[in-house]
Amino acid sequence: MSDDRRLSLAPMMERTDRHFRFLLRQITRRTRLYSEMVVDRTLIHGDPARHLDFHPEERPLALQIGSADPGLAVRAVQIALPWKYDEINLNVGCPSPRVQAGGFGVVLMRAPGCVAEIVRAVYAETGMLLTIKHRVGLDDRGDYSFLARFVETVAAAGARVFVVHARRAWTAGLDPRANRTVPPLEHAKVYRLKRDFPELTIVTNGGITTPEQALDHLRHSDGVMVGRAMWDYPWRWAAADRAIWGEERGRDRRAVLERYEAYLHEQLAKGAPLRALLRPLFNLYKGEPGGRRWRQRLDAALRAGRLPAGGLVALAPGKVRA
Ligand SMILES: Cc1cc2nc3c(=O)[nH]c(=O)nc-3n(C[C@H](O)[C@H](O)[C@H](O)COP(=O)(O)O)c2cc1C
CATH class of the missing domain: 3.20.20.70 (Aldolase class I)
Known part of the structure; x- marks a missing residue:
């Protein structure tokens, strides 16, 4: 197996x-x-x-x-x-x-x-x-x-x-x-x-x-x-x-966001729509403090048609930025 x-x-x-x-x-x-x-x-x-x-x-x-x-x-x-x-x-x-x-x-x-x-x-x-x-x-x-x-x-x-x-x-x-x-x-x-x-x-x-x-x-x-x-x-x-x-190394959410953001820019350059690229992110903080705010910020980025300066990490709930 x-x-x-x-x-x-x-x-x-x-x-x-x-x-x-x-x-x-x-x-x-x-x-x-x-x-x-x-x-x-x-x-x-x-x-x-x-x-x-x-x-x-x-x-x-x-x-x-x-x-x-x-x-x-x-x-x-x-x-x-x-x-x-x-x-x-x-x-x-x-x-x-x-x-x-x-x-x-x-x-x-x-x-x-x-x-x-x-x-x-x-x-x-x-x-x-x-x-x-x-x-x-x-x-x-x-x-x-x-x-x-x-x-x-x-x-x-x-x-x-x-x-x-x-x-x-x-x-x-x-x-x-x-x-x-x-x-x-x-x-x-x-x-x-x-x-x-x-x-x-x-x-x-x-x-x-x-x-x-x-x-x-x-x-x-x-x-x-x-x-x-x-x-x-x-x-x-x-x-x-x-x-x-049983793998030792844990995941770091900031690193995940940074990697995903680099991918997002690559994909945008190839013509993928911003909506399709942001959609997977909406539940990333679901059920946690700041989770709703994160969704609202992603929604605002979608309406604006671009990520704000500082990118995804700047949108993340407080502690995660650290
Ligand atoms: C939105 C949605 C779309 C799905 N599409 C497929 C599909 O394309 N092919 C498939 O075999 N099962 C599909 N499923 C069923 C899931 O693969 C899975 O068998 C089912 O959701 C039960 O697992 P879960 O309780 O962990 O969600 C879909 C389920 C959901 C919720």
Whole structure:
């Protein structure tokens, strides 16, 4: 098992873009980062660089794709190969109506043979072994045997890494947001997978909010993936390298801001919008004294269309400037 899977940032549409990932990379050196999902046809018909470009510092980095068709998946992966992502992951967990209409995401859990076919085809044509992100079940199939059969079938095609969102998805009646809160968390099912398939790498996801909780889950699974708690409280994960990997060196928020600011100027010069570059920073002091003021100052910088003299450090709440 690759050690840097012990903690990862979950793929999140409109959240885990390259700028947020770059910021998080300054906060934790070891955490594996996942991109937003990119649909196969978007890569095939769109501008791949727009979706695939990243900064080398972001590694270890995974690209997540959405696909329900072996041929399209192969073409999408072939397009992505030159970027040399450390991993390509297939989305078998998203219940959004748009994704369901495309026949991919969580509805593919009902078609493990199709997922297996995608894994086989992509490996045969590109040498890339897809990893899979899925749920513990969907709709009326909340039984463990359904989950185990899915994993067994896809593993028989060669897949080795399964990231399991420990909530069942409801394909009707719950919107994607409610699908991340209403169905109860069932981490015990993920642990059971690890016991039943010890040779596979099983990563657990869903409702994990602190590095301490992550450590707890690591007693029963190979890795932990965190989504919302990394977006909402990015600085909390400055403790992750030490807590999860026993690394001594802690993170210094001033150094993080300085590095991010240099990156921001590089990216502005390449035409990235200021809004996209400032957005990842808004929660950096969330829940701390001065956190609201920081957001207001960032908002003001956005309205002004530029950073003030003194840059990001000058906007930071008092103590952090020291
Ligand atoms: C805004 C948002 C966008 C998401 N987009 C994706 C996505 O593109 N692909 C995916 O597999 N999961 C997506 N998810 C689900 C997360 O990857 C994760 O499985 C889920 O949020 C549960 O983890 P958490 O409780 O740590 O947030 C998204 C979640 C959120 C909140």
